[in-house]
Amino acid sequence: MRAMILAAGRGERMRPLTDHTPKPLLPVAGRPLIDWHLQRLADAGVSEVVINLAWLGEQIAEHVGDGSRWGLRVRYSREGDAALETGGGIARALPWLGNAPFLVVNGDVWCDYDPAPLLQPMDGLAHLVLVPNPAHNPEGDFGLVRGRVVTGGGERLTFSGIGVYAPALFDGHPGGAFRLAPLLREAAEQGRVSGTRHDGLWCDVGTPERLEALNARLSGSI
Structure with missing residues (x-):
């Protein structure tokens, strides 16, 4: 299975940290955030990865290179000065992602989930990893009923x-x-999205405060 890391966002809420450094290169437990994704994808058995780029994207390309240090083949989907958001970024990269289902990871999250099970055959249009609601998203995004993702209930x-x-x-x-979210909601309403609940460590690294809290939590534990 091929994979994609979404890394084109501006990171407005992370300013001033992202004024000169793209969010995927911000350090988490002493390593750039994107390194964690690349290592987990490689460990899971992924061999080809597409990374989309926009804001300060060439810094990411320079750091990651061709991916060989992780045993990966990395390609870049350059979106120019304005990112195409989650859905548009994936759609632009479809020619490189092939005709089979592919794995996508948001470049601005940190999660200890092992993606290896996601490389198995999938039934439907999408399979989502869901986590307990954080304080900044108390109402959640979707429901989960017997392994199916739903928009209500x-x-x-x-x-x-x-x-x-x-x-x-x-x-x-x-x-x-x-955006990707409307496509996922429509597919879920059609009963074509499955899901997995993950109760491990997950963080949306969306603000300097969350990044600081994540680093404090991981300090000495990895």
């Missing part, structure tokens, strides 16, 4: 930013910049 959980998508999820996409 069930236990409310938060989308981790880790998922597997079939290329058909993007059929008829609007083009340009657009």
Whole structure:
């Protein structure tokens, strides 16, 4: 299975940290955030990764290179000055992601989830990893009922930013910049999204305060 890391965002809420450093290169437990993703993908058995770039993206390309130090083949989807958001970024990279389902990881999360199970055959248009709701998202994003992701009912959980998508999820996409969430909600309403609950450590590294708290939690534990 191929994989993609979404790394094109500006990181407005992380300013001033992201004024000169793209968010995926911010240090977590002494390593750039994106290194954690690349290592976990390689350990899971992924061999090819696409990384989309926009804000300060060439810093990411310079740091990661061709991916060989992780045993990966890395390609870059350059979006120019304006990022195409989550859906548009994936849609632009579809020619490199192939005809089979592919794994996508948001570049601005940290999670101890092992993605290896996600490399197994998938039923439907998407499979999402969901986590207990953090303080900044108390209402959650989706419900989970007997392994199916729903938009209403069930236990409310938060989308981790880790998922597997079939290329058909993007059929008829609007083009340009657009968000992934509406496509996932539509597919969930059709009963075509499955899900896994992960109760381990997860953090949306969305603010300097969350980054500081994550580093404090990981200090001495890894």
